[in-house]
Amino acid sequence: MPKRILQGKVVSDKNEQTVTVLVERRFKHPLLHKTVRISKKFRAHDAENQFKVGDTVRIAECAPISKTKRWTVLTDEAASA
Secondary structure, eight states, rough: OOEEEEEEEEEOOOTTEEEEEEEEEEEEEETTTEEEEEEEOOHHHHOOOOOOTTOOEEEEEEEEOSOOOEEEEHHHHHHHH
């Protein structure tokens, strides 16, 4: 089964080797036919501490790294391959 890849914005980088990424999802409401924005935060592993608040990053699913981390940040080389 393929891994999910999401794109979002880094909202926190205070923890060591961890960033919090806000992923926003837009869809059309089935009854009101209005665009709805839903956002969710994911904790992702950033091994080199290279991403800062405000960066747009791509994250991919992975095996559990800690209690809350189930995602890793894709670097530019990994995203293009």
